[in-house]
Amino acid sequence: MDNFKITSYANALVENTKLDFQSLYLHRIRSGDKKNQYVVIDGVGATDICLTTINDWAIYDGVAAHAKLVAHAKGMHMNAAAADCCNLFIIVFELDSFKGSTLAVMGATTEEQGEWAIVGGTGQFAMARGVIQRKMHQKLADGQGDVLELTIEAFCRRKGQPEPPATTPQTPTTQPIQPPVQPPPATTQPIQPPVQPPPAPTKPIQPPTPTPIKNGPWGGTTSDKLHHFNPNMSVGLKSVTFIYYHAVNGLRFNYTGKDGYENSSELFGNNGHGPDAKRQTVHLGPREFVTELSGTHQHERRSNNIAIYSLKLVTNLGKTHGPFGSANIGAAFRFSVPPNSKIVGFFGGSTGYAVNSIGAYTLENSA
Template sequence: MAAAANPSYLQTGLVLQALHQKEYLLHLYLYQQLESSPNANQKIVVNPGLPFGFGLTVANDWAIYDGILPNGKLVARALGMHIGAGKADYNWYFSFNMMFVDDRFKGSVLNVNGLNGINPGVGGQWAIVGGNGEFAHAQGTITYTDKAVSGGVMKELRIRVLCPDNPTPTLVTSPIKVEPPVGGSVGKAVDIIGKPQRLRSGYVIDSISFSYTDEAGVKQTAGPWGGGNGGHPVKINFKPTETVKKIMGTTGNFGGNVVVNSLKIVTNLDTYGPYGKENGAQFSIPDKDTDSVVCFHGPDGLFLDAIGIYVTKSYFLLSAI
């Protein structure tokens, strides 16, 4: 059965950039003040009166500091709840949002859950299962040790968080064919198969061949276009995060026809070339810095008579924080 077409509210696309992660290591102190304490920061909302506190439900707004009180500065608050989850022993299930209030991470949140048995001084580990702000798409662990303090418990937290270094997606737009090709008009017009999404490999100057990824994520190849046998083959292998931003070069008369004399490829990471001889009129395509080159087209002649490009305004990539 064929998949249904996407509804108007949905867009999908390939992630074409390698995913990099940023690691955060935090050392903090959580203070849990029981309801009987003058400085209580939790409240029992359900108490069925069962053994081992089973079913006991408590709302919490615990304070988290960067040091041991009274010297610590408030960094975050643990907003959530914990529930008695053990029928045969004391065990608590915690689920809370660690909301940061300090200047460095203000407004960012870590989503935390896990179990905690009553065993002061031993502690345990919670899971970080998400987040937002600077901690968007977070994953990691919080390892803690418990220490009894006046009115409650202090938990010393060792936090390790991994987040994508670039979590905000940019949606791909349809590729645009830029015409006419730069150079001469001799030769048979040649074009690519399918809608290109990303340029993948490289070219040689007397002729050009390349591979690209189409909108279905399939690698396609094209060329060689042109038939020149002079010079030496040159191949460019683009890195996973590399995108072509500009094609530059020169055009001029050769053997009575206008051809592409030289080419230079400019990416977001490097510049390749020039290849050939930089004689004749200069060109640079596309004319906008926001475009990205995803494929080529042009006439297939004795040499690389002309070159045209496909561009997109954006990819479905991840932009840096």
């Protein structure tokens, strides 16, 4: 508990406690298996204004591998300008002494260091007000995220603290000395045999969980950037967004996780070049899933590499979405999923100009 210093004030009328929490580390993970923030509204234009992200950032009491999880920062952040992000979130503490208590936080992120305002609190931190000083501690490799060091300074009304002393002194009264009360003699109890716990119920053997299958990729064999996705996180696609003009510049998909919540993948490729770039999202129904992926690819001279020029999806309901891009350019490819299976995610690569290769993960429908 060296990180958490609490000072009580016996004569305080409202805020009776000062909080001084040092060396806490907030992890913002944008991609990978430990991702803890998800895009729910795409940004617009070159600045990605209106981009809205839901976050469940983890906060630890140190940077070592054995550091203890002390809280989660649950909320959202929105792009209001090119480098100005509005943050609104609640810090929910996990420590036994503060468990369930919260701090309400808001503020802008314009630099790698600065302040957030504490505008309220509940539980042990009722009516909290103060500031959180933040500074960059570490940027993770491959742009996966970063770690911020936090210092929390606030005043609050903490339950159980002493009240102000009475203004009128009390005159003590003299009480006669009473002899000590002797406890009654203990009665001898017969020794009882130990109670044996009932045998633990035998758990039924669970069938093995189906493993997603990797198919492809199709297109180029070398890429400037590879886009990875953990297929074990997905049980089905919710939507696929295509960004295209002459070729397929970018792709992003939303999927249902094993926890039942909707999540978003990273952006494959880019947001398009110039005002002519088009964006279209394919939304899948509750019982609809993708059974076929096809498209075209060809060498592209600006990047001196292969580019995916078009993509098309077909679903189990017989619906065809696309082609998106230029279907009349390049060699064609087509992939149909095995019977009783569906596409649950994509992987591939990109150049600075377009999506360079595309592959799909399939999973049995019973999974």
